[in-house]
Amino acid sequence: MNGQKIGFIGIGNMGWQMAGHLARAGHAVLAYDVDAALCARFAKEFSTRQPAALGDLAQSSVIITMLPNGAVVRQALTEGGEASLANTLAPGSVLLDTTSSVPDGTRELGALLAKRGIGMVDAPVSGGRVGAVDADLVFMIGTNDEWALERVKPILSVMGKRMFRLGPLGAGHVMKSMNNFVSGAAYAASCEAFIIGQRYGLDLQAMLDVLNVSTGRNFSTERTMHRIVKRTFDDTFKLGLFTKDLKIAADIANAAGVAAPISHLVHEWMAEARDALGGEGGHTTAYKYWEKRAAGG
Numbered sequence: 001m002n003g004q005k006i007g008f009i010g011i012g013n014m015g016w017q018m019a020g021h022l023a024r025a026g027h028a029v030l031a032y033d034v035d036a037a038l039c040a041r042f043a044k045e046f047s048t049r050q051p052a053a054l055g056d057l058a059q060s061s062v063i064i065t066m067l068p069n070g071a072v073v074r075q076a077l078t079e080g081g082e083a084s085l086a087n088t089l090a091p092g093s094v095l096l097d098t099t100s101s102v103p104d105g106t107r108e109l110g111a112l113l114a115k116r117g118i119g120m121v122d123a124p125v126s127g128g129r130v131g132a133v134d135a136d137l138v139f140m141i142g143t144n145d146e147w148a149l150e151r152v153k154p155i156l157s158v159m160g161k162r163m164f165r166l167g168p169l170g171a172g173h174v175m176k177s178m179n180n181f182v183s184g185a186a187y188a189a190s191c192e193a194f195i196i197g198q199r200y201g202l203d204l205q206a207m208l209d210v211l212n213v214s215t216g217r218n219f220s221t222e223r224t225m226h227r228i229v230k231r232t233f234d235d236t237f238k239l240g241l242f243t244k245d246l247k248i249a250a251d252i253a254n255a256a257g258v259a260a261p262i263s264h265l266v267h268e269w270m271a272e273a274r275d276a277l278g279g280e281g282g283h284t285t286a287y288k289y290w291e292k293r294a295a296g297g
Helices: 015-024 036-046 054-059 070-078 103-114 128-133 146-159 171-199 204-211 219-223 225-230 239-255 261-277 283-294
Strands: 005-009 028-032 062-065 094-097 119-122 137-143 160-167
Touching (some): 005 015, 005 054, 015 028, 015 036, 015 128, 015 146, 028 036, 062 070, 070 103, 094 103, 094 146, 103 119, 103 171, 119 146, 128 137, 137 146, 160 171, 171 239, 171 261, 204 225, 225 283, 239 261, 239 283, 261 283
Parallel strands (some): 005 062, 094 119
């Protein structure tokens, strides 16, 4: 299915890589971002046309969103009233949302688009920027439209190697939030262990080496905690976005009527660090705040 007209909205750290893979695979990609300079650079690098406005993506057969949250996704599809993408995309087109979004909002947007004959697939990702660069993302998929899923599978296969169908529309976003919660909990626990161990005179690199060959091993110890050991804190996943993702997980638990003390505690702990440091730095910077707090600062 090469040669599809794809409108890609949001070409930041993740989106640029994903859209680039699609352009190299032979798809006609129009990449839009609120940063016009970024759009111009993408168009030049991949020899594509630069859209002047969201409305220029209306001729696309598939719209892909990689945005900060579901509210921004809805805005991108509905702003402009009668001239919005929701009203100008052709029936039979598909919205593929790879954003980390609130499931209820996803289902509401999907119902709105369905009235126009537009399908929707939620397929949030895991793998981070490295997975995006290597086209090795994991997609967690929810949809009510089997035809829409079949339409986007070849596109997903260009950007990643693993796809998991979780259920109806919104199920992918539920799974992504649960994955983020587990990941966040492991990160927070690893940081706390570092702070306690250091108080007892343990060397952080030695701790990390032990964790990574023991039962405490997790994604953070393998991929993230070395930045804390080196005091570089130079990752690309913003603290504000990490905190947002953890809130989605806590809110989902509330909506399901599930007592979920760990998810709420992890979110509150991360939110406290974000409020103290701001949300624009990498999420590993939270360690600086927790470290200072433990010292009574």
